[in-house]
Amino acid sequence: MNEIAPFESKAADSVMEAVNLAQSYAVARGMFAKPATVKAVNGISFRLAPRSTLAIVGESGSGKSTLARMLTMIERPGTGSLLLDDVDVADADKATLRRYRGEVQMVFQNPYGSLNPRQTVGKAIEEPLLVNTNLSAAERHARAVDMMARVGLRPEHHGRYPHMFSGGQRQRIAIARALVLRPKILVLDEPVSALDVSVRAQVLNLLVELQQGLGVAYVFVSHDLGVVRHMADEVLVMYLGRAVEHGPRDAIFDAPRHPYTRALLSATPMADPEAKKERIVLEGELPSPFNPPKGCPFNPRCPLVVERCRQEMPPLERKGEQLVACWVAQ
Numbered sequence: 001m002n003e004i005a006p007f008e009s010k011a012a013d014s015v016m017e018a019v020n021l022a023q024s025y026a027v028a029r030g031m032f033a034k035p036a037t038v039k040a041v042n043g044i045s046f047r048l049a050p051r052s053t054l055a056i057v058g059e060s061g062s063g064k065s066t067l068a069r070m071l072t073m074i075e076r077p078g079t080g081s082l083l084l085d086d087v088d089v090a091d092a093d094k095a096t097l098r099r100y101r102g103e104v105q106m107v108f109q110n111p112y113g114s115l116n117p118r119q120t121v122g123k124a125i126e127e128p129l130l131v132n133t134n135l136s137a138a139e140r141h142a143r144a145v146d147m148m149a150r151v152g153l154r155p156e157h158h159g160r161y162p163h164m165f166s167g168g169q170r171q172r173i174a175i176a177r178a179l180v181l182r183p184k185i186l187v188l189d190e191p192v193s194a195l196d197v198s199v200r201a202q203v204l205n206l207l208v209e210l211q212q213g214l215g216v217a218y219v220f221v222s223h224d225l226g227v228v229r230h231m232a233d234e235v236l237v238m239y240l241g242r243a244v245e246h247g248p249r250d251a252i253f254d255a256p257r258h259p260y261t262r263a264l265l266s267a268t269p270m271a272d273p274e275a276k277k278e279r280i281v282l283e284g285e286l287p288s289p290f291n292p293p294k295g296c297p298f299n300p301r302c303p304l305v306v307e308r309c310r311q312e313m314p315p316l317e318r319k320g321e322q323l324v325a326c327w328v329a330q
């Protein structure tokens with residue numbers, strides 16, 4: 001196992017620390033073939049400062065959702081540690097897990113899937129309180145209505161059903177439900193990708209407001225770099241399950257060093273007329289995760305590839321303000 005130092009956040013304390021998190025899946029490949037192993041996440045480390053936002057970006061299949069499921073303890077990490085308040089919950093017993101489950105909540109891409117169509121909005125938001133606290137029905141109701149107001153829903157919405165709401169409002173309901181236990185950390189997996197462009201900005205601005213009001217930290221998974229630039233304090237770029245670049249937002253956007261980050265950014269239209277446009281077109285597709293290339297996983301698509309990249313995996317090293325895994329990047 002390669003040791004990767006977590007990115008040193010400026011903040012002294014952290015609400016969550018991931019150390020070398022990894023997850024593999026055995027996948028059947030037909031009757032006669034041996035099952036193959038996919039390393040969906042491979043050695044991810046970071047520290048999340050209180051009230052800050054860490055964005056996780058990367059192409060489809062890079063392992064973002066797998067990482068999100070481990071961070072929320074929906075799935076135990078294959079290896080590595082996940083520290084909450086300096087307690088490792090990666091292989092904690094059930095009682096410890098229960099204690100920490102309320103501190104990390106998740107919002108999914110599709111609010112249809114996360115809301116029960118037969119449950120009223122109010123009951124859906126109160127459910128985590130019913131399961132995790134001893135609050136009375138009246139207290140639960142009051143907390144739910146308070147949280148509904150914070151996300152821009154009205155008290156009379158309490159008795160209505162999810163189908164009576166638009167996609168944007170449904171995502172507000174999902175956010176209220178995730179925040180009602182007052183978690184320290186919210187993991188959001190593509191929270192606005194399924195929404196109409198017209199309501200995306202509203203939901204993103206709501207998330208910014210909620211972070212300031214409630215002091216919650218976000219792990220924000222997105223493939224949309226425009227959104228990430230708006231939301232993130234720090235950015236971690238994943239490629240085939242690994243971190244290839246990780247650092248403060250401005251360093252990543254203004255001075256990206258990994259050729260993959262540069263390619264991602266060059267493909268994203270940014271509202272910055274000053275920026276000189278160096279368009280890098282990535283050749284080929286994401287390699288099969290069953291059979292990742294030897295050496296640097298990005299080498300078959302990399303415009304800067306040298307022989308060493310085909311032989312040895314580059315470690316994640318500090319270059320400038322960020323950490324970069326590349327033999328060639330300056």
Ligand SMILES: Nc1ncnc2c1ncn2[C@@H]1O[C@H](COP(=O)(O)OP(=O)(O)OP(=O)(O)O)[C@@H](O)[C@H]1O
Nearest residue numbers: 025027038040059060061062063064065066067289
């Ligand atoms: N439960 C599972 N069983 C088998 N393979 C899985 C499982 N979950 C994820 N994978 C594989 O792990 C890799 C990473 O998947 P993951 O869903 O984490 O990527 P992602 O970055 O979230 O992609 P997307 O942007 O499409 O949501 C993929 O190759 C995927 O097929």
Ligand SMILES: [Mg+2]
Nearest residue numbers: 064065066189
């Ligand atoms: Mg995903």
